[in-house]
Amino acid sequence: MARVxxxxxxxxxxxxxxxxxxxxxxxxxxxxxKVERIQRAIQTLGFVPxxxxxxxxxxxxxxxxYIAPDVSNPYFATIAEGVEQRAAKSGLSVFIAxxxxxxxxxxxxxxxxxxxxxxxxxxASHEGVEDRLAAVRQRGTPSVLVGQAAAxxxxxxxxxxxxxxxFLAAQHLIGLGRRRLAFIGGPLGIRQLGxxxxxxxxxxxxxxxxxxxxxxxxxRTIAGGHAVAKALLERPAALRPDGVFAANDLIALGLLQDLxxxxxxxxxxxxxxxxxxxxxxxxxxxxxxxxxxxHEAFGIAAVELLLAEIAGESAExxxxxxxxxxxxxxxxxxxxx
Amino acid sequence: MARVxxxxxxxxxxxxxxxxxxxxxxxxxxxxxKVERIQRAIQTLGFVPxxxxxxxxxxxxxxxxYIAPDVSNPYFATIAEGVEQRAAKSGLSVFIAxxxxxxxxxxxxxxxxxxxxxxxxxxASHEGVEDRLAAVRQRGTPSVLVGQAAAxxxxxxxxxxxxxxxFLAAQHLIGLGRRRLAFIGGPLGIRQLGxxxxxxxxxxxxxxxxxxxxxxxxxRTIAGGHAVAKALLERPAALRPDGVFAANDLIALGLLQDLxxxxxxxxxxxxxxxxxxxxxxxxxxxxxxxxxxxHEAFGIAAVELLLAEIAGESAExxxxxxxxxxxxxxxxxxxxx
DNA sequence: TTGAAAGCGCTAACAT
DNA sequence: ATGTTAGCGCTTTCAA
Numbered sequence: 001m002a003r004v005x006x007x008x009x010x011x012x013x014x015x016x017x018x019x020x021x022x023x024x025x026x027x028x029x030x031x032x033x034k035v036e037r038i039q040r041a042i043q044t045l046g047f048v049p050x051x052x053x054x055x056x057x058x059x060x061x062x063x064x065x066y067i068a069p070d071v072s073n074p075y076f077a078t079i080a081e082g083v084e085q086r087a088a089k090s091g092l093s094v095f096i097a098x099x100x101x102x103x104x105x106x107x108x109x110x111x112x113x114x115x116x117x118x119x120x121x122x123x124a125s126h127e128g129v130e131d132r133l134a135a136v137r138q139r140g141t142p143s144v145l146v147g148q149a150a151a152x153x154x155x156x157x158x159x160x161x162x163x164x165x166x167f168l169a170a171q172h173l174i175g176l177g178r179r180r181l182a183f184i185g186g187p188l189g190i191r192q193l194g195x196x197x198x199x200x201x202x203x204x205x206x207x208x209x210x211x212x213x214x215x216x217x218x219x220r221t222i223a224g225g226h227a228v229a230k231a232l233l234e235r236p237a238a239l240r241p242d243g244v245f246a247a248n249d250l251i252a253l254g255l256l257q258d259l260x261x262x263x264x265x266x267x268x269x270x271x272x273x274x275x276x277x278x279x280x281x282x283x284x285x286x287x288x289x290x291x292x293x294x295h296e297a298f299g300i301a302a303v304e305l306l307l308a309e310i311a312g313e314s315a316e317x318x319x320x321x322x323x324x325x326x327x328x329x330x331x332x333x334x335x336x337x
Numbered sequence: 338m339a340r341v342x343x344x345x346x347x348x349x350x351x352x353x354x355x356x357x358x359x360x361x362x363x364x365x366x367x368x369x370x371k372v373e374r375i376q377r378a379i380q381t382l383g384f385v386p387x388x389x390x391x392x393x394x395x396x397x398x399x400x401x402x403y404i405a406p407d408v409s410n411p412y413f414a415t416i417a418e419g420v421e422q423r424a425a426k427s428g429l430s431v432f433i434a435x436x437x438x439x440x441x442x443x444x445x446x447x448x449x450x451x452x453x454x455x456x457x458x459x460x461a462s463h464e465g466v467e468d469r470l471a472a473v474r475q476r477g478t479p480s481v482l483v484g485q486a487a488a489x490x491x492x493x494x495x496x497x498x499x500x501x502x503x504f505l506a507a508q509h510l511i512g513l514g515r516r517r518l519a520f521i522g523g524p525l526g527i528r529q530l531g532x533x534x535x536x537x538x539x540x541x542x543x544x545x546x547x548x549x550x551x552x553x554x555x556x557r558t559i560a561g562g563h564a565v566a567k568a569l570l571e572r573p574a575a576l577r578p579d580g581v582f583a584a585n586d587l588i589a590l591g592l593l594q595d596l597x598x599x600x601x602x603x604x605x606x607x608x609x610x611x612x613x614x615x616x617x618x619x620x621x622x623x624x625x626x627x628x629x630x631x632h633e634a635f636g637i638a639a640v641e642l643l644l645a646e647i648a649g650e651s652a653e654x655x656x657x658x659x660x661x662x663x664x665x666x667x668x669x670x671x672x673x674x
Numbered sequence: 675t676t677g678a679a680a681g682c683g684c685t686a687a688c689a690t
Numbered sequence: 691a692t693g694t695t696a697g698c699g700c701t702t703t704c705a706a
Contacts, residue, residue, distance in 0.1 A: 003396070003477060005683055016693045021685055031691060046476055051452035052393035053683030056698045059340070063449070071433065072414040072616075081409050084435045088442065093449050096408065096433035098421045105425060112400075112430050115388035139383055140340060222616055257620040279409075279559055280617040283594040285624070342699055353677045358701055368675060390699030393682045 004045045013041035024049065055117060063093040064306060065113040066122040066146075067106065071098045073221075073250060074278040075295065076124060079146065082299025083122060090307060092119065103127055114141050120306040122146050122299075126190045130155055142309040144302045148191055149320060156309055156317040158302045160293035162192050165323035166199025169245045169273050169291050172325055174207045176332070178243030178271055184228050184255070185247020186216040193247050196275065200245055213241060220247060225254020233262050242270060249274035249281045252288055256330060260285050271331040287328035294321050341382045350378035361386065392454060400430040401643060402450040403459040403483075404443065408435045410558075410587060411615040412632065413461060416483065419636025420459060427644060429456065440464055451478050457643040459483050459636075463527045467492055479646040481639045485528055486657060493646055493654040495639045497630035499529050502660035503536025506582045506610050506628050507549070509662055511540060513669070515580030515608055516547045521565050521592070522584025523553040530584050533612065537582055550578060557584060562591020570599050579607060580668075586611035586618045589625055593667060597622050608668040624665035631658050 010017040015034055023030045023038045030038070041047070055061050066083050068076040080096055087094045095118065099106035106125060113121055114136055121136070123129055124146040133143045133155060143156070150157035166183075173181055181204065188194045197214065204212045215231070217224050228251065232240055246252035252274030259266055266272055266286050274281060277292035294301075301319055308315040347354040352371055360367045360375045367375070378384070392398050403420050405413040417433055424431045432455065436443035443462060450458055451473055458473070460466055461483040470480045470492060480493070487494035503520075510518055518541065525531045534551065541549045552568070554561050565588065569577055583589035589611030596603055603609055603623050611618060614629035631638075638656055645652040 003683095007683080017683090018685085018694070019692055021683095022692080025685070029691070034692085046472065048448065048451050048476060050393070050454065050683055051449075052389050052454065053698090054685075056387075056389035056393050056683080056700085057685045059698075071408060072411060072418050074409060074411060074414075077409040077411075077414050080435055081437065084437055084442075088437075093446065094434065096435060097431065098417055098433060100418065100421055100425075105421075109430065111385065112388075114385050117387065117389065135383065139385060222620070253617070253620045257624075280590070280621075283559065283590045283621050284617075285620055285622055287594075287622070340699095344699080354700085355677055355679085355702085356675085358699095359676080362701070366675070371676085387699055390682090391701075393684085393699080394701045396682075 003050070004047050005050065006047070008045055009038065009041045009047045012045060013037040060117050060119060062091065063095055063116075063118050064120050064122065064303070065095045065097060065109070065118045066124075067097045067099055067109050067113075068124050069099050069101050069106070069126050071096070073248075074280060075248070075276045078279070078295035079124065079299040079302075082296030083303055084299075085296070086300040086303040090303070092303075099125075101126065107132070110136060114139065117141070120144070120310055122302045122306060124148075126192075128191070142306060144306045144309070146298070146302050149318060153317065156305045158298060158305060158319045158321075160321050160323050162195035162323070163199040163202070165275065165291040165293070166196035166201075166245070167203045168199070168323060168325045169196070169275065170200035170203035170212070171206075172273060172289070172327065172331060173243035173245065173271055174203060174210050176243070176267075176271055179210045180213070180241045181210055181243040181245060182213040182215055182241035183245050183247070184215045184217055184251055185220060186214075187218055188214075188216070196245075196247055217247075217251065221250050222254035225251040225256070226258055229255045229258030229262075233258070233264075237269070240270060244270055244272045246272065246274045249276045249278045249288060249290055252290070252330075253280065253284055256288060257285055267329070267331050267333055273331050277326050281326075282328065284330075286330045289328045289331040290326050292324040292326045297321070340387070341384050342387065343384070345382055346375065346378045346384045349382060350374040397454050397456060399428065400432055400453075400455050401457050401459065401640070402432045402434060402446070402455045403461075404434045404436055404446050404450075405461050406436050406438050406443070406463050408433070410585075411617060412585070412613045415616070415632035416461065416636040416639075419633030420640055421636075422633070423637040423640040427640070429640075436462075438463065444469070447473060451476065454478070457481070457647055459639045459643060461485075463529070465528070479643060481643045481646070483635070483639050486655060490654065493642045495635060495642060495656045495658075497658045497660050499532035499660070500536040500539070502612065502628040502630070503533035503538075503582070504540045505536070505660060505662045506533070506612065507537035507540035508543075509610060509626070509664065509668060510580035510582065510608055511544045511547050513580070513604075513608055517550070517578045518547055518580040518582060519550040519552055519578035520582050520584070521552045521554055521588055522557060523551075524555055525551075525553070533582075533584055554584075554588065558587050559591035562588040562593070563595055566592045566595030566599075570595070570601075574606070577607060581607055581609045583609065583611045586613045586615045586625060586627055589627070589667075590617065590621055593625060594622055604666070604668050604670055610668050614663050618663075619665065621667075623667045626665045626668040627663050629661040629663045634658075
């Protein structure tokens with residue numbers, strides 16, 4: 001199955017392979033007659049240009065990469081949707097990669113995409129990835145950090161103010177009269193999570209009277225939520241928190257499900273709020289209150305920042321979106337959604 | 338920012354560029370001393386091999402592609418997870434692409450990956466994509482159709498028996514005493530959906546007494562479910578179906594949420610079952626019954642089929658998984674999950 | 675063990 | 691308008 005190249009096309013069309021290339025890249029500079037012949041040749045041979053040759057010659061591809069830690073978290077998937085849309089509009093393809101929460105896989109993809117000379121990378125990570133991105137950038141591949149404010153002024157980033165988000169969440173619970181709060185999530189070394197906790201702590205401090213327990217957790221998934229539920233349900237009811245702030249909606253959803261099954265009244269016994277406001281938060285057993293950050297908009301902003309970076313424009317590099325409280329039944333009771 | 342290539346590394350290390358290449362590909366055949374020098378040179382220059390050159394020379398990459406119609410549907414995302422895991426185990430990278438339910442985007446990615454000479458493609462599609470895959474295959478790139486049984490014996494595919502799934506769903510509703518069933522989904526031109534409906538119809542026929550209304554829908558999303566809810570709620574209660582089979586869980590979830598909000602009792606007034614059994618089905622307002630097809634296992638099987646195809650092994654090309662009924666409260670009432 | 679050299683498929687500058 | 695040609699960065703065969 002000898003791959004057919006421009007050479008074969010050229011022979012069949014009775015032109016030089018340079019002309020075939022011209023046809024592909026500057027069709028206007030080829031006579032109608034040859035265009036016709038070349039088209040037919042391409043057609044009958046089923047010619048598909050080999051990208052390696054083109055890219056080797058040109059030195060750059062027409063794709064960008066989006067590396068996500070966990071595609072099966074709808075939060076990252078929705079961002080991907082926005083990225084895809086915006087990129088398509090600018091004629092760019094998007095290669096999505098799933099690092100599966102593994103630092104090693106993340107590194108592998110970072111390097112792979114650099115080798116592939118993508119135009120730029122969008123990187124959502126739970127790790128401290130900024131150093132690595134700095135190195136990549138220095139070698140010529142720009143990137144945008146997604147979901148995490150960059151520390152360096154040179155590193156573009158699109159993020160949500162997680163301290164503000166954490167504050168909003170805890171403040172909401174406190175305003176509802178809750179005093180024994182718990183924050184569920186971790187590892188706290190992850191910037192986004194540490195920030196959320198910091199925000200929550202600030203709200204606690206401000207309240208004067210409430211307390212905050214930190215329940216550490218490494219799996220920020222529905223399964224992780226189930227695990228916490230188990231631990232919580234083993235406690236006597238009086239020792240359970242009356243207000244829970246989960247570091248993301250997945251945890252909250254897993255927890256919520258088990259609490260309800262066990263007969264714990266939500267929000268009466270325990271008020272629960274999540275983070276991210278994924279689409280499924282609204283349709284959960286008890287509609288879940290959450291802290292909303294933009295999703296598609298996030299992806300779109302990231303691509304636009306990257307485009308500016310590629311073009312060498314000097315846009316504001318650090319875009320920070322404000323989080324928003326979405327109160328539903330899991331905190332404010334049956335009345336509202 | 339002149340990209341550094343093997344040449345620069347070679348000069349700095351005081352060897353020929355061929356030796357650098359040897360070091361990269363057959364480190365054992367290079368003397369310890371030069372290895373040392375080359376390593377240092379790579380280190381200080383920050384050399385990252387250009388994939389285009391390598392690929393041009395070798396004629397093939399080390400990546401496979403997974404094209405999904407809709408990453409933000411957790412069903413496809415979970416498959417992606419399985420794909421990533423299995424591929425990593427075989428040293429392959431996965432490029433995920435989101436065609437965003439657009440035939441044009443799908444075509445674009447099909448071609449892009451072919452140009453990139455990926456080792457193979459996994460394609461989940463709502464379209465009739467088999468002809469296109471046949472053409473791609475003929476030119477040397479193997480593929481596995483995911484979620485849709487291939488008609489051609491030459492086209493590997495991993496799928497679920499959707500006719501059986503549809504049958505199970507309708508049979509379940511009928512067994513619960515429901516007689517006025519509705520199937521929600523579409524366009525029915527999509528094979529998977531048509532099959533589910535066919536299965537449901539068969540169950541209806543078998544029952545003798547039940548009827549099946551088909552409510553067509555083009556958006557197989559939560560929003561689509563909301564739209565159907567609106568239409569259903571406008572009917573007098575007596576004219577509503579008493580058993581609803583939604584073509585996927587997203588639709589079911591959207592519908593369920595609005596029905597419950599409107600005071601419709603589920604499952605008493607309307608029993609509802611979805612399809613796919615995404616992770617969120619279990620934690621919805623009323624835990625959703627669904628037809629379960631394997632997820633990660635699906636992705637793993639797809640990669641393995643592709644590997645066999647690449648290796649030229651003659652495995653059974655059509656892998657069909659049996660669907661499974663998962664009964665939860667949305668059909669069997671409060672007692673069970 | 676190392677180096678020299680050819681050539682993968684393509685683009686574009688240049689010559690015609 | 692078309693053809694000729696050099697060369698992108700790499701791997702590998704072959705020779706030393």
